[in-house]
Amino acid sequence: MADKELCKRLITTNLLPLAFVGDSVHTLFVRHFVLNQSTGKMENYHSQSAKYCKAGTQAKVVKALLPLLNEQEQNIVRRGRNAKPKHQAKNSSSEDYAYATAFEILVGYLYLNGENDRLDWVLNFSVDEKNYSNKEN
Secondary structure (H helix, E strand, O other), X not given: OOOHHHHHHHHHOOOHHHHHHHHHHHHHHHHHHHHHHOOOOHHHHHHHHHHHHOHHHHHHHHHHHHHHOOHHHHHHHHHHHOOOXXXXXXXXXXXXXXXXXXXXXXXXXXXXXXXXXXXXXXXXXXXXXXXXXXOOO
16 A cells, blocks of 8 residues: 555655564564465464564564665665664664664555565565575675
């Protein structure tokens, strides 16, 4: 559901609500992906989903994505990384949390801006571990 006016307003004022949206979009995508890949045991759904949604993984994903993003997307990530959320993830470093927030902001931006092809590419990239699992960060 594109809402370009809302997206434009958030880009010029506060990026953190984009992370709120991006987190939801990414989590729903991951859960759908896991349901398609899973053996059918409930405990597997959660553990498989969690590995893609944790801050450390999202940080690796966005770092691997950076050179593949266009200038506007790179700017969104840079600004998102520098956003100052009021809380910290329990099990991640400050750096990982900042990059994970930037990833969620990018996803929220693409979703609200109606850039569905680009959003699909980013989301699929995020669940393909070969894109980021062996990268130095």
